[in-house]
Amino acid sequence: xxxxxxxxxxxxxxxxxxxxxxxxxxxxxxxxxxxxxxxxxxxxxxxxxxxxxxxxxxxxxxxxxxxxxxxxxxxxxxxxxxxxxxxxxxxxxxxxxxxxxxxxxxxxxxxxxxxxxxxxxxxxxxxxxxxxxxxxxxxxxxxxxxxxxxxxxxxxxxxxxxxxxxxxxxxxxxxxxxxxxxxxxxxxxxxxxxxxxxxxxxxxxxxxxxxxxxxxxxxxxxxxxxxxxxxxxxxxxxxxxxxxxxxxxxxxxxxxxxxxxxxxxxxxxxxxxxxxxxxxxxxxxxxxxxxxxxxxxxxxxxxxxxxxxxxxxxxxxxxxxxxxxxxxxxxxxxxxxxxxxxxxxxxxxxxxxxxxxxxxxxxxxxxxxxxxxxxxxxxxxxxxxxxxxxxxxxxxxxxxxxxxxxxxxxxxxxxxxx
Numbered sequence: 001x002x003x004x005x006x007x008x009x010x011x012x013x014x015x016x017x018x019x020x021x022x023x024x025x026x027x028x029x030x031x032x033x034x035x036x037x038x039x040x041x042x043x044x045x046x047x048x049x050x051x052x053x054x055x056x057x058x059x060x061x062x063x064x065x066x067x068x069x070x071x072x073x074x075x076x077x078x079x080x081x082x083x084x085x086x087x088x089x090x091x092x093x094x095x096x097x098x099x100x101x102x103x104x105x106x107x108x109x110x111x112x113x114x115x116x117x118x119x120x121x122x123x124x125x126x127x128x129x130x131x132x133x134x135x136x137x138x139x140x141x142x143x144x145x146x147x148x149x150x151x152x153x154x155x156x157x158x159x160x161x162x163x164x165x166x167x168x169x170x171x172x173x174x175x176x177x178x179x180x181x182x183x184x185x186x187x188x189x190x191x192x193x194x195x196x197x198x199x200x201x202x203x204x205x206x207x208x209x210x211x212x213x214x215x216x217x218x219x220x221x222x223x224x225x226x227x228x229x230x231x232x233x234x235x236x237x238x239x240x241x242x243x244x245x246x247x248x249x250x251x252x253x254x255x256x257x258x259x260x261x262x263x264x265x266x267x268x269x270x271x272x273x274x275x276x277x278x279x280x281x282x283x284x285x286x287x288x289x290x291x292x293x294x295x296x297x298x299x300x301x302x303x304x305x306x307x308x309x310x311x312x313x314x315x316x317x318x319x320x321x322x323x324x325x326x327x328x329x330x331x332x333x334x335x336x337x338x339x340x341x342x343x344x345x346x347x348x349x350x351x352x353x354x355x356x357x358x359x360x361x362x363x364x365x366x367x368x369x370x371x372x373x374x375x376x377x378x379x380x381x382x383x384x385x386x387x388x389x390x391x392x393x394x395x396x397x398x399x400x401x402x403x404x405x406x407x408x409x410x411x412x413x414x415x416x417x418x
Contacts, residue, residue: 021312022181028337059121213282228252
């Protein structure tokens with residue numbers, strides 16, 4: 001009998017959000033003896049006609065997928081599907097300071113790895129994940145489902161308590177555990193009053209895809225400008241593409257600068273962008289539609305409450321300067337799936353607060369350390385004091401010569417030491 005016909009609105013777990021983290025979590029729980037519902041405001045991509053990843057248009061939203069995240073996708077048996085569509089491995093990274101001569105370079109060869117990571121369009125990853133979710137025997141997708149309210153139904157014991165989600169069309173779902181994977185503006189987090197520490201960076205990130213005069217050579221680049229970092233992330237049209245003239249850019253800037261740059265003609269934008277990256281790849285020959293979004297740091301004081309767990313951006317958002325956001329979220333999903341599976345195998349309820357707190361202990365410190373590291377970099381490179389700029393450049397050049405330190409930084413960013 002299909003899942004949808006068994007306990008039509010009653011589940012063991014409801015995953016709110018079918019993005020990369022929520023969909024990965026559902027797949028990670030595929031073998032658990034649980035009834036799972038995954039809900040989202042939008043239909044799963046696998047329910048549609050499917051995107052065609054060809055031609056010279058790229059999804060403006062891309063992710064730098066670490067080796068740890070690649071391994072997670074291999075474990076889910078979708079990495080080959082992702083790489084068959086479109087992915088660009090990068091072997092090198094160059095970082096330099098616009099206000100001086102400081103620079104540091106990273107190479108996968110230094111730590112005997114094939115690549116530092118892979119740049120993948122979010123839509124490519126989601127297509128693969130949603131196709132996998134559609135095959136899961138213990139999971140049903142309920143979309144569209146736009147959450148209107150969250151309530152609780154008390155039972156005779158703590159294990160009998162249910163979280164009740166009601167959609168704006170009146171549909172209701174019940175489960176002992178709801179997992180919020182619904183993004184930075186999580187409705188679940190808001191409805192359950194999780195305390196968060198957050199602040200506005202007073203910066204915006206402009207993203208687009210560009211075609212460059214010279215090939216990127218599978219190298220990611222980041223230049224720290226006075227107003228924020230500018231990243232060029234390498235793309236390739238297909239596995240046979242050898243010219244490598246496409247990059248996804250993330251340009252962090254102040255709001256008034258973002259407004260001005262968004263209003264530029266394509267020709268003027270290309271010229272200004274080329275100058276901002278010091279024409280490392282020659283002229284910017286073409287650029288796609290530009291998008292801009294505000295940057296905000298956020299971290300939930302706790303990731304769990306009775307019947308509720310936060311994962312990914314619902315629990316923490318981080319400055320995009322190192323591209324670690326989605327990787328942290330995927331590590332959240334892996335840790336939570338492991339703890340839930342262990343708890344169920346031991347006869348515990350999925351909503352057992354002890355089980356949920358084990359997940360929190362595994363992930364909170366790791367996420368905080370990465371967030372504060374990125375915050376430190378952001379603040380350091382925002383300083384314009386001449387003495388600090390001089391020390392900053394000296395420090396970058398010195399670190400570039402300290403191979404053990406560089407290697408440790410690379411391994412941490414790749415998720416090999418998490």
